[in-house]
Amino acid sequence: xxxxxxxxxxxxxxxxxxxxxxxxxxxxxxxxxxxxxxxxxxxxxxxxxxxxxxxxxxxxxxxxxxxxxxxxxxxxxxxxxxxxxxxxxxxxxxxxxxxxxxxxxxxxxxxxxxxxxxxxxxxxxxxxxxxxxxxxxxxxxxxxxxxxxxxxxxxxxxxxxxxxxxxxxxxxxxxxxxxxxxxxxxxxxxxxxxxxxxxxxxxxx
Amino acid sequence: xxxxxxxxxxxxxxxxxxxxxxxxxxxxxxxxxxxxxxxxxxxxxxxxxxxxxxxxxxxxxxxxxxxxxxxxxxxxxxxxxxxxxxxxxxxxxxxxxxxxxxxxxxxxxxxxxxxxxxxxxxxxxx
Numbered sequence: 334x335x336x337x338x339x340x341x342x343x344x345x346x347x348x349x350x351x352x353x354x355x356x357x358x359x360x361x362x363x364x365x366x367x368x369x370x371x372x373x374x375x376x377x378x379x380x381x382x383x384x385x386x387x388x389x390x391x392x393x394x395x396x397x398x399x400x401x402x403x404x405x406x407x408x409x410x411x412x413x414x415x416x417x418x419x420x421x422x423x424x425x426x427x428x429x430x431x432x433x434x435x436x437x438x439x440x441x442x443x444x445x446x447x448x449x450x451x452x453x454x455x456x457x458x459x460x461x462x463x464x465x466x467x468x469x470x471x472x473x474x475x476x477x478x479x480x481x482x483x484x485x486x487x488x489x490x491x492x493x494x495x496x497x498x499x500x501x502x503x504x505x506x507x508x509x510x511x512x513x514x515x516x517x518x519x520x521x522x523x524x525x526x527x528x529x530x531x532x533x534x535x536x537x538x
Numbered sequence: 539x540x541x542x543x544x545x546x547x548x549x550x551x552x553x554x555x556x557x558x559x560x561x562x563x564x565x566x567x568x569x570x571x572x573x574x575x576x577x578x579x580x581x582x583x584x585x586x587x588x589x590x591x592x593x594x595x596x597x598x599x600x601x602x603x604x605x606x607x608x609x610x611x612x613x614x615x616x617x618x619x620x621x622x623x624x625x626x627x628x629x630x631x632x633x634x635x636x637x638x639x640x641x642x643x644x645x646x647x648x649x650x651x652x653x654x655x656x657x658x659x660x661x662x663x664x
Binding site: 349350351352353354372378379380381382383404407409411412414415418419420421423437438440441443509513516517520521523524527 | 574575576577578580607609611612614615616620621622623638640642643644651653654656657658660661662664
């Protein structure tokens with residue numbers, strides 16, 4: 334890759350790392366930030382986007398403070414691999430109605446993890462719908478809260494009406510190894526899709 | 539939207555509790571750029587000279603991105619500012635060539651699986 338050089342400052346003109354991102358989606362309280370924190374090199378950071386009512390568009394924001402602006406928060410983490418590759422993990426904002434923030438986050442993402450809680454499986458439907466519609470590859474990870482495993486993987490697959498190729502797995506978002514496995518499964522799934530020529534549609538453009 | 543990039547949008551009292559970020563950007567609510575949350579920001583100089591239009595937040599961004607490039611979202615998080623505000627500040631810094639900003643590669647354009655393999659191997663080694 335070719336990078337432009339700034340005037341005469343050789344040290345800072347070094348090649349920049351490649352930055353990639355994976356989204357972590359799912360319902361409120363399902364453990365998105367927990368998973369991000371379990372694998373990130375630092376504790377999750379939080380960034381915010383201010384939305385005007387114009388930005389929210391036709392969505393109903395009743396129940397939200399009737400101010401002309403509202404804030405959408407995103408938690409994210411970073412994992413550096415050497416000097417030349419950085420993976421960012423972004424938890425999608427819990428408010429599923431702020432789709433344009435999702436569009437912004439999904440733009441250029443490698444793929445997504447949809448975290449599901451079998452006690453409230455419907456909470457992850459909007460995330461699944463979003464990634465299916467936008468052609469962003471995803472896996473479903475059922476976060477097992479204190480061993481609360483009420484349904485089998487096949488039952489979850491059936492309930493979510495997933496494409497048979499979409500991986501569904503159990504995980505414990507608090508555990509680093511378990512969260513790593515989820516990300517690895519996603520990356521392998523994305524690679525398989527690339528090999529099969531299923532390129533994701535460009536999101537948000 | 540009736541404003542254009544050439545006409546910075548001024549925000550009045552109706553903006554609610556967000557006066558401070560907008561004050562920092564001298565009233566401009568809309569940035570010219572649409573940088574990705576993972577667009578990397580790297581400082582091009584050690585310290586910006588004091589000049590008109592460069593505020594403490596600008597200087598903090600240049601300082602933050604000295605050691606290693608940071609994603610725009612990291613810059614926003616470290617400064618405690620909304621992404622939209624950071625975009626406006628980056629416009630100023632770019633105009634003065636105090637930072638470089640690199641957009642992420644679209645993975646759909648990646649020619650091979652090297653990035654994926656590096657990520658998988660890297661994660662396994664964590």
